[in-house]
Amino acid sequence: MADSKKWVVMATAQTPTNIAVIKYWGKRDETLILPVNDSISVTLDPSHLCTTTTVAVSPGFEQDRMWLNGKEISLSGGRFQSCLREIRSRACDVEDKEKGIKIEKKDWEKLHVHIASYNNFPTAAGLASSAAGLACLVFSLAKLMNLKENPSQLSAIARQGSGSACRSLFGGFVKWIMGKDENGSDSLAVQLVEEEHWNELVIIIAVVSARQKETSSTSGMRESVETSLLLQHRAKEIVPKRIVKMEEAIKNRDFSSFAQLTCADSNQFHAVCLDTSPPIFYMNDTSHRIISYVEKWNRSEGSPQVAYTFDAGPNAVLIARNRQVAAQLLQRLLFFFPPNSDTDLNSYVLGDKSILHDAGIGDLKDVEALQCPPEITNVPAQKYTGEINNFICTKPGRGPVLLSDESKALLNLETGLPK
Ligand code: DP6
Numbered sequence: 289m290a291d292s293k294k295w296v297v298m299a300t301a302q303t304p305t306n307i308a309v310i311k312y313w314g315k316r317d318e319t320l321i322l323p324v325n326d327s328i329s330v331t332l333d334p335s336h337l338c339t340t341t342t343v344a345v346s347p348g349f350e351q352d353r354m355w356l357n358g359k360e361i362s363l364s365g366g367r368f369q370s371c372l373r374e375i376r377s378r379a380c381d382v383e384d385k386e387k388g389i390k391i392e393k394k395d396w397e398k399l400h401v402h403i404a405s406y407n408n409f410p411t412a413a414g415l416a417s418s419a420a421g422l423a424c425l426v427f428s429l430a431k432l433m434n435l436k437e438n439p440s441q442l443s444a445i446a447r448q449g450s451g452s453a454c455r456s457l458f459g460g461f462v463k464w465i466m467g468k469d470e471n472g473s474d475s476l477a478v479q480l481v482e483e484e485h486w487n488e489l490v491i492i493i494a495v496v497s498a499r500q501k502e503t504s505s506t507s508g509m510r511e512s513v514e515t516s517l518l519l520q521h522r523a524k525e526i527v528p529k530r531i532v533k534m535e536e537a538i539k540n541r542d543f544s545s546f547a548q549l550t551c552a553d554s555n556q557f558h559a560v561c562l563d564t565s566p567p568i569f570y571m572n573d574t575s576h577r578i579i580s581y582v583e584k585w586n587r588s589e590g591s592p593q594v595a596y597t598f599d600a601g602p603n604a605v606l607i608a609r610n611r612q613v614a615a616q617l618l619q620r621l622l623f624f625f626p627p628n629s630d631t632d633l634n635s636y637v638l639g640d641k642s643i644l645h646d647a648g649i650g651d652l653k654d655v656e657a658l659q660c661p662p663e664i665t666n667v668p669a670q671k672y673t674g675e676i677n678n679f680i681c682t683k684p685g686r687g688p689v690l691l692s693d694e695s696k697a698l699l700n701l702e703t704g705l706p707k
Pocket of ligand 1: 307310311312313327418450451452453505506507599600
C-alpha cells in the first residue's frame with residue numbers, strides 16, 4: 289500500500305430499480321434472505337428511476353461511513369454489514385500506476401470505505417428505493433475492490449442487503465431463482481432477456497397521494513409466513529407453474545398471457561396480505577379504482593391492453609403493450625385523476641414526457657377537455673381530483689453501469705466527503 293495518508297480512490301455507479309411481475313413474498317431464511325418462491329421482475333429505465341452511488345477508499349478514513357441523499361446514515365445494521373463482509377472477503381489487488389497507488393488483497397480488511405448514495409426519485413414516494421440502493425452499493429464496491437465475480441454472483445451478495453435488490457443487477461427481465469442450498473449460494477438472479485427484447489412496452493407509474501403508514505415489506509412478509517396458509521399454497525402450488533408460463537410469455541412477447549399473469553400475481557400477493565393475521569392493507573381506494581378502470585377497458589377491448597401490479601404500497605405500476613396504448617392510458621388516467629388546479633402539468637407527468645405529446649395533451653386545458661372513455665357507461669363519470677401525486681412515464685431499462693465521468697461522483701476526490 290502507498291504510504292501517503294492522502295490518496296483517495298473512488299468508483300461511481302448507477303443502478304436501476306425493478307418491479308416484480310411474479311412477486312417475492314416470504315423468506316425461508318431471514319438472515320441469508322432466502323425466499324419461499326422464485327420471482328420475476330422487469331428493470332425500469334434508470335434515466336427516470338435509479339440510484340447513483342460513489343464509494344471511496346483511503347488510508348485516511350477512520351471508519352466505514354454512508355450518506356443517503358446527503359444525510360449521514362448508520363451502517364451498523366446487519367444487512368449492510370453482511371454485504372460489506374461478503375464483498376471485502378472477495379476483494380482483489382488494485383493498482384493505479386499513474387497515481388502510484390497499490391492496494392493488495394490483504395489490505396482491504398483494514399481499509400475503511402465512504403459511501404454516498406442518491407436516488408433520482410423521492411424516497412418517500414414509496415417506490416422500491418431499497419432495491420436500487422443495495423444493488424448499487426454492492427455493484428460499486430465490487431468495482432472499487434476489483435471483484436472477479438459475475439453479475440449473478442454479485443446478485444447473491446445484494447440479496448443479503450434486500451431480497452428484491454438481487455434483481456437490479458441486470459436490465460430487461462430478470463428471474464430470482466430461490467435455490468436449494470442452505471447456505472444460499474444458489475439463490476441468485478439471472479437475466480431472462482435484455483431490455484431490447486420487448487422494447488414496445490411502456491410503463492406508467494401512478495404515485496398515490498394519501499399514504500397511510502405502511503407495514504414494511506420485511507415485517508409484512510414475516511407475518512404472512514407465520515400466519516397465512518394461502519402463502520404456503522401460493523409458494524408450493526401456484527408460483528412454480530406461473531413462473532414457467534411467465535417465462536414463456538416474456539420469451540414470445542405474448543402480451544395477453546403476460547398481462548393476465550402479472551395482474552393475477554399482484555392480486556394474489558395482496559390476497560396473501562389480507563390472509564395474514566392481522567391483515568395487511570397495502571392498496572387503498574385509489575388503487576382499487578385503477579384496477580377497475582383497467583379491467584373494464586381490457587374487457588371492452590377483448591384482449592388485455594394494460595397490465596397492473598402493486599407492491600407493498602398503494603402506487604400502481606401499469607404496463608402498456610405499446611406506445612399507442614400508453615397514450616390512451618395516460619388520457620384515461622388524466623381524465624379520472626386530474627391534477628389540482630394549482631399543480632402544473634410539467635410536474636404532474638414526469639419521466640418520458642413524449643407520451644403526453646402522443647396523447648395530444650399540452651396543458652391543463654387539454655386535460656379538462658378530455659372525453660369520458662367509451663367503456664364507461666354510467667355517465668357522468670366521477671373524477672378524483674388530487675388523488676394522484678404524479679405519474680412517471682418510463683420503460684424497461686438497462687442494468688447497472690459504472691460512471692467514468694468524475695463530475696458525476698458524489699464524493700470529493702480530495703477529502704472523500706460528500707460534495
Ligand atoms: C412486494 O425486497 O423490500 O416488492 O428482502 O425484506 O428487504 P426484504 O424485502 P423487499 O421485498 C419486496 C417485496 C415486493 C415484491 C417483490 O419485489 O418481489
